[in-house]
Amino acid sequence: MDASETGKLEPVSEGAVGEVTVKGPTVLCDDAENSKMFTPRGYFRTGDLGKLAPDDSGWLFITGRIKDAINRGGETIAPGEIEAILKNYPGWKDEAVEPALMVFARTHVDLQEDVALAIAPSSCAVDLADLNAWASRHLPSSMLPQTMIRLAELPRSGSGKLLRARFAMEMNALLKPARLGILQVYQLESDGAAPRLIQEFSAPQYRPQPRKPSRLSESGPTLESVLAVLQNYVGDEVELGPDTRLEDAGVNSLAAVELAGHLSRRFSTSLPPWIISDYPTPRALLSQLSSVPKEALRPARESQGVPELVRADWSLETDQDDPSWADLEPETRILLRNSGLSIGVFTQLISATSWWKGKRSRPESLVFGRNTESTRAPLFYCPATSADFDQMATSLGSDQPVYGMRSNHGVMERTHPNLETLARYYVGEILSIQAEGPYLIAGYCRGVKLAFQIALELSRRGKRVPGLFLLEQVIPNWFPGRITVFFGEDSYYNPWGSFERPEEGLDLFFPGNLAVKTIPGDHDAFWRKPEVNDFFTQLRRGIDEAATASTQMAEVPERRPLLPADAHQAEIETTKLLFITPGEKTLRIKVRITNTSSVVWPSRKGTGPELGYWIQAEQMISPMFHGLGEGLPKAVAPGESVVMSLELQLPTRGRRYRVIIDLVDNRSEWFQFRGSPVATVKLFSHPVFVPFTWMRRIGRLMNR
Template sequence: MTVYSLFKKQVSDSPNSIAISFNGNKISYKKLAEESDKIAHLLIESGVKPGDIVGLCINRSAEMIIALLGIIKSGAAYLPLDPFFPDKRLEYMLNDSATRFLITESLLFPKFSYYKGKFIDVNEIKQIKLSSEVVDKSDENNLAYVIYTSGSTGNPKGVQIAHYSLTNFLLSMQKTPGISEKDNILALTTLSFDISGLEIFLPLITGAKITIATRDEAKDGKSLLDKIKKEKVTIVQATPSTWKMMIDSGWNEKLKIKALCGGEPLPQDIAAKLLELVDELWNMYGPTETTIWSSCSRVIKGESIHLGKPIANTQFYIVDRDLNFCPPGVAGELLIGGAGLSIGYLNRDDLTTEKFITNPFDKEGKSKVYRTGDLVKLNSKMQLEFLGRIDNQVKIRGYRIELEEIENVIKKNEAVKDCAVVVKEVNNDKKIIAYLVLKSKLSEENLPSEINSIRDVAIRNLPDYMIPALIIPIEQFPLTPNNKIDKKALAARDISGIISHTSTAKAETEMQKTFVNIWENLLGISGIGIDDNFFELGGHSILAAQMLADFEKATGKKIPLAEMFTSQTIRQLAKIVESDNTELKWSPLVEIKKGDASLPPLFLVHGAEGNILLYRDLAKRLNSNRSVYGIQARGLNGEDHIHHSIEEMAADYIKAIKTVQPKGPYHIGGYCMGGSVAYEMALQLSEKGESVANVFLLETYNACLLDHEALKKTRIKEKIENIKFHFENVKSLSGKEKVAFVQRKAETALKRTSARISRITSSMGLSDKKEIKSHITLTLRDINDQAQMRYQPEGYRGKVVLLRPKVSFTTESDPKFGWGDFVKGELKIYKLDVAPRGMLAEPFVKQTSSIIESEINQ
């Protein structure tokens, strides 16, 4: 019995039931099976054999679940690779696991330039048509997945879980805490965290529904609550930190949900609040090595919180140092045995032997148990209580962390003589503090740059939840009587007086002082300057949400969480509030240039990145007294629903333009992908009897005619061509024009590159110098690119004006850019004296604006 065989039964029983809901799109069980079949087919055709490990690096989406099921059906095991992990960590995981196959999205290919295995683009399934069902090759004795957890050696270690362990866990969870086909589970956990297995597989073997939360929603308590209410979610699994984030966001009404809480000890105060807000609250416990959760207990008002009883086919033993039973009331280490036991650590026989030992209570010596390192005891009611750890492992926001791994990464810096990492709780938030002794004493002037250099090493090698909140140099470590570093003494040190090394600028306005007060209370440090970066001081996404909630309580002013992508200092945040930007109602329609209200305006639709800054030079160059409006993408504000199809965008944007121009004739255009949206808007307006005078396609190729397989093969060639085209544009310019053009293009390229780095290295973007909402912009770009590839335009009988460059990419050989058979009316083509990627930049934009103006005036 495997996950796929259990899922297949639900497909047979209720094929038309909704299996997945994501951003307004719904997928039935039948459709999910058909799509996962395509992935399985792709893998088998690529040479995947049962027992192989397949890497999966993909953003949160329905395709993520389709890929998981496809991998399992092919007989392989999946290896989750979080797109936001540092490249070096991902590279280590791929190399250590010897993964020969990697499923990802084409836009993530550049992250894996070093990878020598087989790339599989998840979007390839759109091209596949199967004549028969793929044979299920999953086997209960084979691996289901490999998940890497923090390791004490400085590198993560891969935990191997077999299908029989996973199915045992799921079937037990079906009964307790319980789930039915009527339930709707919120999937909010990253795939690299093993508890995501419950959110994804448990509903699928039961016939229930999965509602997927986006990465941004998972970081915002209010967004999660809104989603739970809107989607009528009935089961939510989260860590105590996430539950606290939702409570702090203003949750005050009872919801009919079953709440599962695990990943770290459940504080009594959070439990008490949740019991007032949910129907049921369950405390979940279990290490990754014993398959997700090994026990659960329902939390009852007025009773103490405990770990509960082991799940089906699972055994608990409490032992002393000599592996003898501990009687009730005596603390000891918890050993776990049974069906959930991992096969062991991948390529780490030494560690497997150390942690997975022969069961000391099995007389025949045939079974094994896992040494959890957790200190527990049976209380007077014979309930199992968690007391802490017996080693240097900690859990923060649900993530298991070996502090030695952080220490070993920091020690790689040449300036560091020794390092000791401890965890300190400040205002109910656990902080990682790195104390270090430097090889040579530095002046106060040079110390900040060295600390920043050490932090950079951590950022490049560790996921964001493992990056120290504070890095504190000291002259020498306190020692125990055995001459070992006294970490208890370090953890007991008062850090409230630690002064930030990066900023000396002090608060001047009342607004800035309010922020300083909130930050210092929340972060537990003093001396914060207004140019200090929130995330470099130890803030994270959950704390950011709490900080903005505290600010709203103190001032009554609301700052969207999305602003933290670009405004990460007190100076920047205060400026937003003082300029009252947050009071403005966000709209996709932005007036770029104000003109004569009696003239029909020109509407320009955003490109793939969602913003409209690319039209700033064009709007300036248009000489006529005509208003110019830009249409920016929904979701750019970090709150609105993101459109996933060209048709959906067009319908929404038509409503927006009608607020300023109720009737035609309309002038609509867009660059690249924006041109496709403008074309669809014209189609929809025409169908409603509206007049459309012009549709401007600015370097817009009809993507439905492109060979997506050929595009993947020529990706590097296109990048080279792109550089060549920029060089051609520069060659034709004068001295000053050359400088301006190069500066503009370099600036854009730098922003895009830094945005990509930002999104990969941190869930909130840890650079305070960037002027773009990096994560939102890149998410929109991914979604919009996919929408353009899926778009199948109908024939249009109006007038279309195509502005194309003098040369094209080799993949875009059609001189009509693929529109010849689709435009049934007038298709006017202008071949500009500019290579690709230049028609909207100075000085070439002069020719572009001249053509547009001429066509509008006709």
């Protein structure tokens, strides 16, 4: 049932969500006491939301409680339906802890209510636009969250139930009503405090662009001929109509690449591999086939397409001999071959960035340029989100060229070989844009690892990288150029807030070329005023210094792994849990290392394999402190073990931490980069009211 304009409850159509009401001999009605619980016709109002199956089977699906429902412009939306879909988003794999989700109603200026999403923990860095781009393949646009609120934990009752309605009421009392076409991301610091706005940007829209007249084969496209090609591909099990969405017919991202090749050959034209992502129905494809020039692929654009981000089949590589391989530009084919990037991942990156603001240097480029008319040395930037890229390009000034490159977040599995592959591809594009140095690279949050790998790849190709700017993270790996690291003074990623001498660990990897700068504020202070002005002033000064000092830098000996890649396999065993006392600065632990490779490890202190570690706060994926132990005391043959002592520098701030222990080859490649398992130690500061000897005993019991 659903409320009509007169306030009466009317039956809803099959498939639509409404209030569940029941009537029958088992339902007792006492009009005097429970009149509000029954409809005028005697139906009991259960308070549940539900919908009937659209296949006439009669099945009723309960989708939530009516008090939690979202009334968006007269449409009743069940939060549980949205949560069930969003939990499958592949981007959650990149988070250290699986986030908890809660969809709720936010007051809206025009729609009465709109969809909002609360997510915990607050460290979750998922991009709302990316999330919606993926979700748009599974949900109607009316069910896509327009607001995201990050908080430490979701509100729950004593029995563990989500307090959805109460949270919605509290947030709506603190926030102004939402507006059409605006995505907002908030941070909720504590109960009772107003959420802090950290991002606001326009929601991407689908606006197909007109094309020039085509030159097709004599048998030009018609709706019937397009349908014939598509129907032949999907088979007879699914009947296609003019407006059937092809993903609903089982055409995933990889199949779409192949299907684009079939259409190109049938109509003697050249369609880009992402054509079906942008024009997902037969009728939309026909409009495009009727206007695309035979010799043309997609022209450069200013982010006008539909954002599409789909779950990658990470175990499946698209064969480069596939017919769609021939549809790519020659330069793209060369870049893909040289880097090893698959067509499937390439296509998803194109789709995921189709709405980014910027100019491509060529139709199939993954790198977006802003302010490109200037002659200043460009900055190549790996942002956490497209909004960060927008603000970087705007705030550095119209005379500073900035090129944006999307990370592998949600598109590729987060492994080091995948990171190397994507970095090689981007370096190929960078060299086509800027043939000679100096090269200036920057990265923020989850884009830091990619930025570092790009800079390292350029350096290994003999290119000068005098400026590498990392925001809120340092990578424990050798780099020959100048590195400037920015931290928010109050950021939970700032190692100077948790350790006494973090520079001791950093100096082991960066030979005198590391500068650390801070700005007022926390992790998101880079993108807020007034702190944002201080950050961009410092960054612009650093860019100028790096560009002019590129030929004055001292030569730094290159470091590369000394062992073959198949030697980077080990088993590391140590204690699983450590309790530390307040004021304790260092602690020694025993570590047993077994060579599980087929190569003898030599004993070369400082140049061979060394025992190392890094420390990160619980629920954080970025390391805060790095340290090294000693080199191997002796050569270790395959199958042999050695026991070593490792001294840890302990954090001074009372939080929960993880110590990650691994071997590093010549301070330039950690064994885990090649799939070797690491050892993890949980680190606790024990309460002062608990005797320390008791905590040590508990630790020994848990480590058995």
